[in-house]
Each structure stands twice: as C-alpha cells, then as structure tokens.
Amino acid sequence: MLAVAFQGPERVEVVEKPGPELLAPDDAIVRVTASGVCGSDLHIYHGRVQVAPGFTLGHEYVGEVLAAGDAVSSVAVGDRVLGTFHVACGTCWFCRAGQFHKCDHGRTFGHGAGLGDLQGTQAELTLVPHANLTLRRVPDGLSDDVALFAGDVMGTGYHAIQGAGMRPGDSVAVLGLGPVGLCAVQVALAAGAAHVIAIDTVEDRLAMARGFGAHAVHLTEEDPRAAAKALTEGRGVDVAVEAVGDARALDLAIRLTRKCGTVSIIGVYAERTEVHMGLAWIKSLNLVGGQANVIAHLDPVLALLASGRLDPGPLVTHHLPLADAAHAYEIYDRREALKIVLTP
Amino acid sequence: MLAVAFQGPERVEVVEKPGPELLAPDDAIVRVTASGVCGSDLHIYHGRVQVAPGFTLGHEYVGEVLAAGDAVSSVAVGDRVLGTFHVACGTCWFCRAGQFHKCDHGRTFGHGAGLGDLQGTQAELTLVPHANLTLRRVPDGLSDDVALFAGDVMGTGYHAIQGAGMRPGDSVAVLGLGPVGLCAVQVALAAGAAHVIAIDTVEDRLAMARGFGAHAVHLTEEDPRAAAKALTEGRGVDVAVEAVGDARALDLAIRLTRKCGTVSIIGVYAERTEVHMGLAWIKSLNLVGGQANVIAHLDPVLALLASGRLDPGPLVTHHLPLADAAHAYEIYDRREALKIVLTP
C-alpha cells in the first residue's frame, strides 16, 4: 500500500509498504478514504517531535472497515467509519474513570515510538487497535470532509468549551483561530454563548470567525480587553480558550477572563513558562488544559455534526491526492491552508 | 392608579387603587409599561389558588423606576427595568446557597396572602421589595414584549434545561407546548441540543416549535416513543422536560428518557400522583423539578435575549390595554392566546 512516511526534517515521501494485519481480537483494518494534515503533523515535520525515518504520519481519518477481529462489535466489515487521533485500552484506571485521553496504554497514530509506536493514517490502509472505543459509523449524509473532524479537531474544540464548564448565556474569548480555535468558536456558539470574541492577526481567519457569528478582534490593531469589557459590562469573559500555546496568549487569556472564570488551555505547552499567577490568584481563576478527551466527546460531537449544528466544512481549504502528500506538507507549512484533506 | 383585581372565580375587574409607597430601604416603585397574563394567573382566576377579592393580579412586568429606597443600588430612578415573578431576601440559608426560588422569606407577585401578600404587577404602578436582586436594566434594543419573558417564562425554560444538566449534542424531548414548553424548546436548541422533540396536540403550537427547529410530534396522531428512538439510535432522549403537570405526561417523559437520563418536571404538581417508580428505578433516572430559580438565571437569560439567540417574540399573540384586562382573561381562558401583553 501507499503511505506517507517521515524521512527527516521537512522531508516526507509517499512510499510503498506492506499492508497491516490484524494482531489482536479487537483490532480492525480500515481502508482510508480521507485523511487530514494537522498542525501537530508539523511538529514532526520540523523535527520538534522525534519520529524514526520511514514512520507513517497522520492521525485524522475516515474510511471503510476492511477486516475486524472477533472482539470488534461496535462496527462491522464494510461499515463507513471515522476514528479518533489516539486509541485507549478501555480498562485501565484512567479509562475506567472516562479519562481516555490519559489512558495508561494510550497510543497516538503517526507520532512514533514515544507515543505508542502506532503507524499513521495518511496511507491506503491503517491498523486500528481497540477498535470498539475509537471507531464509529459515519452518520448518513455526513461527508468525509466533515466526519474527519469528529475524532480530532472538532473534538478538541468541544473539549475546550465543555471542559471549561461553559453555560448558555456565557461570554467566551477564543485566542488563536487555527482549525482548533475556529472549531472552538463554533462549539461555543452552538452551546449557547451569548458572545464569542475571536482573536487572531490573520484577516481571513477573523473573517471566517465573523461568518460563524463571532465578534472578530484583531490582536494588534484592535483592543481585545476593551472588546471583552464592552460585551460583559466590564467583568471580562466567563471562559477564555487559549488555542495558541505560548506565554503571551496565556497572559492575555488571564487578563480577559472575569473573576472566578476559566482559562481553557488547548494550545500545546511543553516547557516551563512564566505565568502571571498573581493575577490568576487574585481573580480566583481556574486554569484547565491539556489534550482533548476526544473518545469521550465522540458521540455528542457526531450528533452535532450530523444535525448540522456544527459544520467545519468551510475549514477544508485543500483536497490533494495522497500521492501529493509532500506538496501538501509544503503548503501547510507555509500556512496557506487551514485544513488539507488527502484522498487515495 | 388602575389595577387588575381578582373579585371572585372567573371575575377580574380593573379598579382604581391608591399607588404604592416605599416601605423599606431596598424597595423600588416601578411604573409598569407592560405586564403579562400567564398560565398561573388562570389558577387564581379559576379559584384553585385562593386569593382575597380585590387583590391585584400579575407577576410579569417591564417598566420604569419611579422611586427607589436608599439601599437600592442595582438600578436607578428613570431606568427601564424588568423584574422576576417573585422576590427573595438575599440573606437566608437558601439565598446564601443561591437557591433564591426557595427563599425562606420569598414573596410572589399577585398570588395573595399565601405566597407573601405582594400585590401584583397588572397595574399602573407596582411596589418591588428587595429590588437589588429582582430588578435588572433592560438591555438596549430589547422590546418590552421580549424583556417581559426574562423574569418568568423564559427563565423557567432555561431552568428546565440547565437544571437537567443538558449538554451540547444531547437529545431533548419537551412535553407540552404552552409558553413554558416553547421557551424550553428554544433554550434546548440554543444550548446545543442535537435534536429537540416537541410534543403536543395543538397544531399551531407544533408548527411554532417546528419553526424554532424542533421535531414536532403530535401526541396522539404520531408515536413519540418511536420518534425518540429513531433520533437516538434506540436509546431514548437524554433529557425530557415535563411541561404539562399531570401523571400521563410524567409517565410518557419517563418512557422517553434513556437510562441514566433526566426528567425535568417544570409542570406544576400539587398532589399525590401515581408514578412508575419501577421504570424510573430500573432506568436509573433523575427526576428533578419544581419552580424555576429565575433570579439565578436572570443574567444569562438576558444575555441570550439581548444577543438574539433566544427570541420569545413570536409567543406574544395579543396586546391589550390594561383597562381591557377582563377581556384578556376571557381570551386566555379559552386558550385562544399564547401570551397576552397588557399595556397602560
């Protein structure tokens, strides 16, 4: 089969590999009909996350079940399915508590030996361990493009909002309008935010957020704090989503949030960071964060996609054949695309 | 001033009364510009809730602050304001816990001596005790018709949904499409319900719910259980709102709800009722209910009304002058109106 392999920093190649085989009774093999290129793929592309040469990339996918072990009951051979970006064992302490994203035996597709040694989904075929928890039938009428978001980007947007305890009538700020930030904007609005303030420096992304119903605010040409105050009688927002992953964004998120509000940190942190704990403390903020629990969110996210209440379709800016993956990574690296979908 | 007085079963009259005076430092007097006629007024009208002859009716209102005691800080003389259907002391055990609807010293407008002896709001002027907690400025651009709903009917719809812990992506059934049921439909949709099943026998009300985005299901000509199953892969709805207040509706609500789901009982109960506890128990349902905590919900409800995400405007089917209140009650009693607004 064809697969997109990492070969070294800023070098991906489409290579021929042997197809996967079922190894455990709850494994499935999926013939991939669409896979996404995602911001976290770029961390590998640039060598910040280390992956062995030849490893298959990708963790977003939609496809058809080609084979399934005896213990697979949630889907059947021939089903059109989507999956989550990582798999979970379903029985460890964390899975029993519903915290599938922190599974003691969790494995992430396409992220190398450090995250479970699970070959990626930018390929013609992909092996899916623990298929019962991670695979779901695609609801009728849902396109591959939209279904692709359920198990990663939109699940993360849902996590950012629900994990923060947002309630209908709240005001929300979203800092950073990449695909995750834009999905968080959609989820906040779908969940009944009275106001969503969407903050970025890229005009196209601001325009897209505005189209979804947000108050778009340019980070440097406008004043986000004034906007937050104006919409909340001076209090600040109930929830700020930090979808960038740097200290300045976190600082602004802390400043935008009202006393006793929540900062939902979905942008990735890997290091020590200077945080204005004095301000967070005096305001009694909750800082919540980390990777999204997409398995837990999969059912409601699919219901919202299937009913049309969430629609990430506009985020897909490019479709390319799998064979052109190297080109896709170049485009994505130049930030010319929001979401690229690879097809066989 | 003119006031709508209860004079006996099915007999209301507009009478001349002396205007109210400030009695406590946190009292306000409001010149009423719009007051509503509500389903609970009919309980009094029919003599099921006992009120002394001559007592002023009504508990929904919008108006302008005419006078305010020294301790009133949330609004000022001249402000355009709305209020809640009851007032709360703000300092008893229940108020300290935020359960304002169960205040030990709570008083309901227009419900006679048994509920706090507080004259109603279907009048030219109304005395508002504990004004800081109950009055709020009407946001710019909000009509009297819409603002009128914040402190009673829409606050109750919000309570029905939020009190049930509904989450974005859930499925919701609403049984009974009077004004409260229709508001619950709107809140469920605004809060991100993937599906709302709206159940009644009156075609106009079903049509209105359909217009809001619900799946309208005729109680007797269609099969609500089949509808609930079809939309939820056979599980049943996550939340059923019982907005009727009788044993058959409660029974259906229990049947429509999935295992571990919630039945939110906003319809009024006053007596012993046969309940299928066996079914509720085997399904591990939560039954939550009672009057709405409209004071607690006032800020988010107003934010949703002001942002246009909730719009009860279509529910207002009649405007009548205060002087024609007797006629208004007759129309309402014949169920020819959804919401009647009285104006001076």
Added chain:
Amino acid sequence: MLAVAFQGPERVEVVEKPGPELLAPDDAIVRVTASGVCGSDLHIYHGRVQVAPGFTLGHEYVGEVLAAGDAVSSVAVGDRVLGTFHVACGTCWFCRAGQFHKCDHGRTFGHGAGLGDLQGTQAELTLVPHANLTLRRVPDGLSDDVALFAGDVMGTGYHAIQGAGMRPGDSVAVLGLGPVGLCAVQVALAAGAAHVIAIDTVEDRLAMARGFGAHAVHLTEEDPRAAAKALTEGRGVDVAVEAVGDARALDLAIRLTRKCGTVSIIGVYAERTEVHMGLAWIKSLNLVGGQANVIAHLDPVLALLASGRLDPGPLVTHHLPLADAAHAYEIYDRREALKIVLTP
C-alpha cells in the same frame, strides 16, 4: 465442583456441577474463597425474581484467579481478587459514558436468564466475563469478609451518598438499616456528614448505627421529622437515603428532606407507586435512584476499606460452609442474620 442451586421457591440445594471453562479472551475463572448471601438472593428464593431450577445463585465473592484469557490484564493467575455483582462490556454507549450499571450487555451473577444468564458465585468456581473491568486485586491486609462488600453492598452505600452529591458538613437521613442502609451510614460519616440520622424499627440495627456514629431514631417510637428538624435548624436534611423500597419510606424521605435537597432511592422499586409529587415539587427536590454503579465506585471504595475508614466487618453475623447453604438461606429468610458469608 459444588454449587448452590435454586430448585424452586424456598428450596436451594448444594449440587455437583462441571466446572466452568474460559469462553472469551477476557474471561477469568476464580476459585471462590468466600461468597455472600444478600437480600436480593431472597427475591429469587421466594420466587419473585424467576430463575430456572438448577441455576447457581450468588453475586458477592472473593477468591483466587485460577485461569485467565489472553486479554485479561488487570489481574493474573494466582492473584487474590474480588469482583462486582454484575459485569459490563466496557465499550457500549453507556460504558463509554462510565454508566457501567446500565451497560447494554450487562450481566448479573446468579440472577437467571433475564439478567444475562450468568451462573452465580455461591460455588467453588465461578466464570467471570469481562474480567478487566470487574475484578480487582484485594489490597494487602483486607480480610475476605470485608473485601466481599466492595463489589456490592458497600459499593451501593457509596453510590447512595455520592450519587446524591453529599458534601462535607451536610446532614443525611438513612431510612432502613439493612446491610445497604448501614453501609450508607458508614459512607455518609466517612464523607463528612455533620449528622446522620439512622431510622429503622429493629433495635439491634439502630444500636449498630449508633455505634458507627449516627443518631439512631426508632421509626415508630420516636419522631424522625422532629429529629431531622432539631439537627438542621428546622430545614430538614440535605440528603435522605431511601434504603427500604416502599411508598411509605419514600414518603417519609420526601418529608425529611430540605428544600432543594436530594432523595437517594437505593431501595428497589419494580412497580407503579403513589408519590407525593406535590410535596417534591414545591420543595424542588431531586429524586435520584436505581441500582448502584459499583464498577465505577470500586477504586474509591477499596481505598476506603483498605485505609480502614470504612469497615463493614461488624455486619457479618454468620459464617457457614458452602455445603450448608440451604441452612444459610433459612436463617437469612428469618432475618436472623445481617450478612452470611459462605466458605468452601
């Protein structure tokens, strides 16, 4: 092997049966060292729950793993283990939501074909499906007698209190001091109840509750409502646990509970029941109930047992050899025992 078989109403026999065999990769076989006789066994004994003649009874057990399928990872052959009264698949919609007690494929030990056709644990050997979720190693130092409670009676006591959202400083009433009620008393005290009012008519049980730290109140010779008022400044208790399962107990629970409090219904209901919905509604009560989610509670319950903060040891009033099971059922049926432990 020897096994306790139901042979007809009020007739159990110890019979010789072939031992179980592993059928699925996540099955285990446990050599039982202790099994309990429980109140729900009496429902079968009296024929109220129908079970085919020859079916093995029992659902509480501690033992040693004799064999395990390839997919069993939570325990190993030779481990001393305890299990829960039912098993769950771990992958259906309800299991994914952590509601293991409502698993679409749940099976209860020793309850016949209607509840999953799973032979009981009052036997020398027992087959344990889905062993990863249901089996746990017995912490060092914990006796069989105590460990036996983790997966059923104490898990139910924990559910009654935690499912009701009890907070430290709350007041709790427990109606019915059978084993579940007494465990609920212990959990409430361990969880920081300021007061626990324990209500029954049996003096021994009242004395035991008093020994645990509760205010024991005789249902008919004392006045439970007066006791609840005296301890709560007249408000009523925050949580009432209904551990009887009849309409009169539910009625008293509703009366004892403060406005906006919770009635936690752990006693079994199977039919329609007259409920004072009027009182529940005017008080804005939450009625929560149903079987306990013992799989979800297993880790915290074991931690509390292992640390000695919960100790159901005093509830074990009788030990009998498995061979004397018929006698054990007779004693239990005459209510001469609180908990009988059968040993090989």
Added chain:
Amino acid sequence: MLAVAFQGPERVEVVEKPGPELLAPDDAIVRVTASGVCGSDLHIYHGRVQVAPGFTLGHEYVGEVLAAGDAVSSVAVGDRVLGTFHVACGTCWFCRAGQFHKCDHGRTFGHGAGLGDLQGTQAELTLVPHANLTLRRVPDGLSDDVALFAGDVMGTGYHAIQGAGMRPGDSVAVLGLGPVGLCAVQVALAAGAAHVIAIDTVEDRLAMARGFGAHAVHLTEEDPRAAAKALTEGRGVDVAVEAVGDARALDLAIRLTRKCGTVSIIGVYAERTEVHMGLAWIKSLNLVGGQANVIAHLDPVLALLASGRLDPGPLVTHHLPLADAAHAYEIYDRREALKIVLTP
C-alpha cells in the same frame, strides 16, 4: 476602646480609639471576646501590604452583638457570634452567583484602604457591615478558640479541599503545614480522603498532622514523590493543596498530582511565577486557586465544628491579652506560635 494599630513596619501598638457607630441599616457592632493573629497580618507587619499608620489590624473574631441596624435579621443584640474575614454586598453579579469572595464591593477587615478601608477586629469593638451575610450565631458548646477558625482559617481549609472537587476515597497531598495547611489536612480526612500526605520541614507541624491521621513526610529528609506513588499505585495524588505560595511548592504539587488531577492553590501569589506548564498540560491538570469563599462555606464548616468532626483547637498555641498585642506579633513573627488568640 482599645485597638491594635499598625504604626509602621514591625511596629504595632495598642491605642485608645473612639468606638464605632452604626452607619447603615445592615451594620452591626460586635464586642470582641477573641481575635486571632494570622499569617496575613504578618504581610502588613512587614510592610509588604501597605496600610496607613493607625489602622486597626485583625480579621478573625468572635464576640457579642452590641448593636444592630434595622435590616439586620440573621443575628440579634446579645447573640454570641462569629464573623468572616471579609464582608460582601450580597447583591452584585458575583454575590448573586455565590462568589462572595469576589464581591465587587468586598471589604477585608484590617487590611487598609486598598481592601475596602475596614478597621480590623483586634479591638474591643468592631463595626461589621453587611452583617446578615457575614455574622452567624456560635453554636452551643463551641469555644471562642474553635469558633474563631470558622470564618477564616478553617473556611480556607474547606475551600482548598471542596474547591478541588475531592471525593471520598481520594488521596490528597498538603504542601505546607501552617494553620491553613493543617486545617486542609483535617478537612481532607473529614471528607473521606483515603490518604493525606502532609509535607513540611518543621517537625512539630509534621507531628501534629500525623496526630490528625495524615502520613507526615519531611520535605527534604524524605521523598514526597515516592510517598505519593507508594500510596496510589504509582498514579500520584488526586488533589494536591499548595498551601505555601511559592514556585517550588507549586512545582512539587504539579509533580505529585496524577493525570487529570487537581492542584488547589491556597498559598498566596502576587507576582509572575515560572510554572511547569508543559508538565501541567501533558498531565491535563486543573489548577484552581485564590482566596477562600468563606461566606459560602460558613454553614457547613460550622456544622463540622459543632459536631466535633473538625477540631482546630490544637492549633491554638498561645492566648494573650489584647494589651500585649505587640508581644504577640513578635512571637508570631519568630514562628514560635501556630495561632495566637487575643482576649480583651
């Protein structure tokens, strides 16, 4: 009257001042029978929190109501009462949401103009604004020494544990065993922690925590991380309470906490701090913190104190007459005392 006045860094004097007068209808005047010296008083004593010379210090107190305005209903003249360290208006947005500690008009006793210009309680008399929310009758049988803790230190311990969502059976680490840390240890145990790991470097404080039932661990001579792992099967604690207020303690708290656990930051932060956000993010931790909402916690804390389930009595190491306040501050500054109680 006599009052303890701040006169400059490390200089307090007992001075004669005119007694307070009622200024608002919900004011009360309390004759103080006991007031505490607290860690936050030292911030003023050392000049880190700026207070004008002559300002009365202190914010912990028990006493008798000497006078009360017309609107005071929660207590009466002659009542023996305790109060909280700050007062709240009861009607602003935050008070309506039950977040009294973030009241827009909150005032803290004895902290100078910056925190509401409210004279302190280390005096013979103290003026108590908004008495209904802040004053409560002392339950019968409770000593002044114990009651003194309800409105400040024990309320803070309760906040640290409840605000973190601790559940019965959880494991808790408390870093820093000053009075707040020791109270958090007591609350965690009362609330059903299976294990509490109490960490400090002062042997007396470790011994006291051990006496309460905690696993005492010397910060530098033992290995807190090994202790946390040993008690939690390697996972880490469910909740870590940071009761120190510095970056190293926060770092250790983040390391001790399991994936998806909570760090409850009750130690005071005023500045920017380097935080290991990478570790917090990869572990999906919740960081919650800030001043305690003691008004909200007052009822449950009093219930726990009155029932004897919490007992801060052992923390009171010194009693001194008000006239010797200067000496008390010297002792406290030398860390020779845990809690000093001043009496008239």
